[in-house]
Amino acid sequence: MIVLKDICKKLGENQVLDHISFHISPNENVGIIGLNAAGKTTLLNVIAGVLKPDSGFIRVGGSENVFEDKKMLRKLSYVSGMRHQLWEDLRVKDSFENGIKMYHLDEKRAKVRLEELEELFEIKGLVHMRPQKLSLGERMRCELVYGLLAEPKILMLDEAMIGLDVSVKYKIMEYFQEYRKKRQSTILFTSHNLMEVENLCDRIILLDKGTVIFDGSVERIMKEFAPLYRMKMKTEGILPDFDDLPLEKIRILQDGIEVIYDQQKIKTEQILEHVVKKTQVEEVKLYEPDLEGTIKKIYQKDL
Amino acid sequence: MRAYLEFAIKKFQNKMTYKLDFFMGIVNTTITIAVYLCIYKALYGNATEIDGITFQMVATNFVISLGLSSAFEYNEMFLQDRVKDGSIANEFLKPVNFIFRLLSENMGEGCFKILFHFLPATVFTLLYARLCPPKSWVHFLVMLVSVLLGYLILWLISLIIQTWSFWLFSVWGIITIKNVFVRILSGTMLPMWFMPEALKKVIAFTPFESIYFTPVQIYLGELSTMEILHKMGVQLIWIGILGCIAAFFWKKGVKKLVVQGG
Numbered sequence: 199m200i201v202l203k204d205i206c207k208k209l210g211e212n213q214v215l216d217h218i219s220f221h222i223s224p225n226e227n228v229g230i231i232g233l234n235a236a237g238k239t240t241l242l243n244v245i246a247g248v249l250k251p252d253s254g255f256i257r258v259g260g261s262e263n264v265f266e267d268k269k270m271l272r273k274l275s276y277v278s279g280m281r282h283q284l285w286e287d288l289r290v291k292d293s294f295e296n297g298i299k300m301y302h303l304d305e306k307r308a309k310v311r312l313e314e315l316e317e318l319f320e321i322k323g324l325v326h327m328r329p330q331k332l333s334l335g336e337r338m339r340c341e342l343v344y345g346l347l348a349e350p351k352i353l354m355l356d357e358a359m360i361g362l363d364v365s366v367k368y369k370i371m372e373y374f375q376e377y378r379k380k381r382q383s384t385i386l387f388t389s390h391n392l393m394e395v396e397n398l399c400d401r402i403i404l405l406d407k408g409t410v411i412f413d414g415s416v417e418r419i420m421k422e423f424a425p426l427y428r429m430k431m432k433t434e435g436i437l438p439d440f441d442d443l444p445l446e447k448i449r450i451l452q453d454g455i456e457v458i459y460d461q462q463k464i465k466t467e468q469i470l471e472h473v474v475k476k477t478q479v480e481e482v483k484l485y486e487p488d489l490e491g492t493i494k495k496i497y498q499k500d501l
Numbered sequence: 502m503r504a505y506l507e508f509a510i511k512k513f514q515n516k517m518t519y520k521l522d523f524f525m526g527i528v529n530t531t532i533t534i535a536v537y538l539c540i541y542k543a544l545y546g547n548a549t550e551i552d553g554i555t556f557q558m559v560a561t562n563f564v565i566s567l568g569l570s571s572a573f574e575y576n577e578m579f580l581q582d583r584v585k586d587g588s589i590a591n592e593f594l595k596p597v598n599f600i601f602r603l604l605s606e607n608m609g610e611g612c613f614k615i616l617f618h619f620l621p622a623t624v625f626t627l628l629y630a631r632l633c634p635p636k637s638w639v640h641f642l643v644m645l646v647s648v649l650l651g652y653l654i655l656w657l658i659s660l661i662i663q664t665w666s667f668w669l670f671s672v673w674g675i676i677t678i679k680n681v682f683v684r685i686l687s688g689t690m691l692p693m694w695f696m697p698e699a700l701k702k703v704i705a706f707t708p709f710e711s712i713y714f715t716p717v718q719i720y721l722g723e724l725s726t727m728e729i730l731h732k733m734g735v736q737l738i739w740i741g742i743l744g745c746i747a748a749f750f751w752k753k754g755v756k757k758l759v760v761q762g763g
Contacts, residue, residue: 282591288515292511295511296507
């Protein structure tokens with residue numbers, strides 16, 4: 199669906215993208231993560247065709263020049279939290295109607311779909327207003343509906359959840375998961391909120407200073423960069439001997455013990471089994487590594 | 502094509518929702534025409550005609566040229582605003598031709614202003630001034646075509662300057678100067694009949710005469726059939742020339758945007 203090979207892009211003096219290569223298949227949800235100025239938006243702009251790479255090869259949905267390919271543009275939608283697509287001076291519903299004509303949609307079907315989307319994104323009361331009268335969250339919901347109206351095969355979401363309430367946000371993310379399954383679409387997602395990325399994406403591309411420093415599944419990033427789990431056990435009685443277990447660290451607490459271990463080397467159940475044999479365990483607290491902490495660690499190590 | 506028609510209709514409908522703007526537009530056009538007519542009435546004094554031009558012809562010239570010029574106004578900073586805040590890139594993601602979309606929207610707005618600013622202002626003017634009727638219905642219809650061509654000339658001049666926003670920090674000053682030039686050289690301040698011969702010769706080499714004065718001349722029946730064809734041919738040539746210049750700057754500007762990122 200999307201192929202990038204050795205893409206380089208310099209903006210001014212900055213090498214924003216430096217030999218970026220990857221392949222995204224249909225039906226993949228990909229999160230693009232990076233610190234500020236890592237090149238996330240530039241990468242999306244290059245994929246959308248509004249920025250030409252200095253070198254390298256790019257093909258999006260069979261087209262090597264999306265910018266000039268109106269047919270391809272009808273299959274692609276780019277919703278950005280920073281730059282908007284709705285007509286500023288028209289009512290939101292007029293922008294939707296323009297969209298129906300622009301994307302050559304069947305009017306009857308599009309209107310039914312629009313009804314559903316308006317309901318789901320809770321914007322029914324907003325469509326008669328102009329975008330400048332809306333709050334950021336309201337506006338983003340309208341922008342998302344506009345972006346989804348043409349049922350794009352490639353959906354690019356650049357900080358598109360900005361300003362949304364948590365409840366609406368998760369409802370929308372659920373919808374995106376369903377949408378992908380139903381439409382076999384590709385979703386590219388950038389966000390500073392890694393919880394959103396973790397929820398929505400099954401693959402992560404980690405950017406740093408214009409290069410890809412990781413490209414793989416969420417599970418893989420956790421395995422490779424954050425394999426350490428932490429378990430606190432409140433025990434009564436004599437503690438067992440841990441010498442035979444491949445633990446990373448053991449800390450004796452006043453009322454129990456804390457162990458840090460690599461799930462690749464030893465499973466949580468094995469440790470628990472070992473402890474329960476010797477002593478009574480009253481309480482267990484397990485701390486799994488989260489994506490946010492893992493990525494923070496990766497960058498801290500790297501920078 | 503349906504999309505472009507929809508853009509024009511939406512812009513037209515949108516203008517109808519601004520009620521204050523709607524009434525102010527009529528007042529503004531009526532007052533502007535009235536002021537010019539008063540000045541020229543004073544200049545004419547008791548004279549029935551000057552250099553063969555009657556006051557009625559002058560009044561007709563002002564109603565057409567001033568009325569249309571206010572109807573043809575639109576937001577000429579649109580492109581600059583989009584280039585400045587970077588949203589122009591998102592505009593390009595819409596699967597339509599950006600230039601034709603802009604033209605459709607501006608024409609939708611122009612149609613609204615002709616119907617709801619220009620025509621009511623003309624009716625008000627008729628209450629206190631006598632205007633010349635069209636030479637014939639054919640002349641009137643041909644004039645409408647010529648008005649459309651004049652609009653395209655004016656629109657393309659503006660587009661050329663708007664495309665400079667890809668390189669300049671602000672085109673506001675240039676647009677203001679352009680508007681002054683258009684006002685003076687297209688005969689909306691001083692009718693073309695009264696301009697010095699030397700200036701008329703210079704203006705003949707510019708597109709300004711073709712904007713309002715050609716439609717006025719066709720309406721009044723000042724031109725023979727051959728002259729009408731010639732003048733409208735000139736309008737078409739100017740559209741071709743200005744279209745090529747606009748396309749050149751547009752392509753260069755877009756290239757700059759997609760290569761340098763704005």
